[in-house]
Amino acid sequence: MNKINSFPQALTIAGTDSGGGAGIMADMKTMQECRVFATAVVVAVTAQNTVGVQNFQALSEEIINDQFSSLNDDLEIRACKSGMLADADHVDWVYQNLDKYDFGPFVLDPVMIAKGGAQLLSDQGIEMIKTKLIKLATLITPNMPEAERLIDDKIESQSGMLIAAQKIQKLGAKNVLIKGGHGDSETVRDLVLLEDGNYFWMDSKRVHTDRTHGTGDTISSAIVSRLALGDDMRSAILFGKDFVEKAIKNTIQVGHGHGPLNHWAYNLEQNKNAI
Numbered sequence: 001m002n003k004i005n006s007f008p009q010a011l012t013i014a015g016t017d018s019g020g021g022a023g024i025m026a027d028m029k030t031m032q033e034c035r036v037f038a039t040a041v042v043v044a045v046t047a048q049n050t051v052g053v054q055n056f057q058a059l060s061e062e063i064i065n066d067q068f069s070s071l072n073d074d075l076e077i078r079a080c081k082s083g084m085l086a087d088a089d090h091v092d093w094v095y096q097n098l099d100k101y102d103f104g105p106f107v108l109d110p111v112m113i114a115k116g117g118a119q120l121l122s123d124q125g126i127e128m129i130k131t132k133l134i135k136l137a138t139l140i141t142p143n144m145p146e147a148e149r150l151i152d153d154k155i156e157s158q159s160g161m162l163i164a165a166q167k168i169q170k171l172g173a174k175n176v177l178i179k180g181g182h183g184d185s186e187t188v189r190d191l192v193l194l195e196d197g198n199y200f201w202m203d204s205k206r207v208h209t210d211r212t213h214g215t216g217d218t219i220s221s222a223i224v225s226r227l228a229l230g231d232d233m234r235s236a237i238l239f240g241k242d243f244v245e246k247a248i249k250n251t252i253q254v255g256h257g258h259g260p261l262n263h264w265a266y267n268l269e270q271n272k273n274a275i
């Protein structure tokens with residue numbers, strides 16, 4: 001690799017959030033805090049705040065292809081993730097570009113419905129993820145409703161969560177993280193199923209807060225950052241969980257709805273002089 005271009009670089013392929021709490025904005029803030037250089041392919045633009053998504057517009061195939069090509073021509077992307085992909089055409093265009101260029105390990109966050117209720121991926125888009133894009137995924141990170149949608153079945157127990165992860169792995173993703181943030185149990189349980197068939201649980205105490213806008217984006221981009229820095233999958237996921245937990249716990253007051261996370265929290269806790 002050219003020494004001039006050797007600083008760790010990561011990529012998010014997703015939608016913007018004008019409110020700053022989720023999507024590409026949450027991804028880039030997280031990557032920045034994780035000490036990797038953040039880059040982005042914008043797939044869609046949302047008019048959004050902490051209360052909800054008021055409107056969105058997905059971009060053309062040409063400008064999406066050109067963004068990928070610009071990155072490939074100049075940068076050395078070491079790991080990438082996807083987030084909001086809007087519809088089947090956009091999932092397919094992202095698939096074609098990731099198939100064409102080597103941007104390192106790929107974390108697929110199958111964003112379907114925003115916390116405020118807006119549908120960010122069409123039904124045909126979900127099918128395109130299940131049949132095509134998932135096959136490129138080094139890791140997929142569905143929340144519980146997304147995992148249920150991927151397997152077209154309900155998940156009603158912890159053994160059901162493991163069976164779901166195994167079914168999702170069979171669809172083509174190498175590693176699976178099912179996030180357990182939804183619901184109101186006192187303990188939040190996430191499940192990780194690794195490529196070799198081993199699995200482990202990540203438990204944390206539920207933080208009782210409505211400031212959880214962008215939790216999924218934040219954990220997936222923390223994982224991508226650590227993959228870009230050379231961590232193995234298990235360490236990267238454990239780091240991601242720690243990063244998001246601190247970002248949820250140390251609440252900041254922004255907006256009137258589902259407030260954003262505190263992306264400074266991890267470094268502030270690690271090193272009081274970091275920021």
Ligand SMILES: Nc1ncnc2c1ncn2[C@@H]1O[C@H](COP(=O)(O)OP(=O)(O)OP(=O)(O)O)[C@@H](O)[C@H]1O
Pocket residue numbers: 022111114115142143144179180181182188189190204205206207208209212213214215216217219241244245248
């Ligand atoms: N209230 C909470 N307390 C503690 N941890 C939480 C809480 N909510 C979410 N998490 C953690 O945050 C991470 C993301 O989980 P979540 O289920 O919220 O993802 P998501 O629904 O995809 O997020 P988003 O809706 O932002 O895309 C997981 O590690 C989960 O355990």
Ligand SMILES: Cc1ncc(COP(=O)(O)O)c(N)n1
Pocket residue numbers: 014015016017022023024046048083084111113114115116120212213214215216217
């Ligand atoms: C552009 C974009 N990407 C992802 C989310 C999901 O985040 P959340 O479920 O916390 O609203 C979002 N609201 N907007």
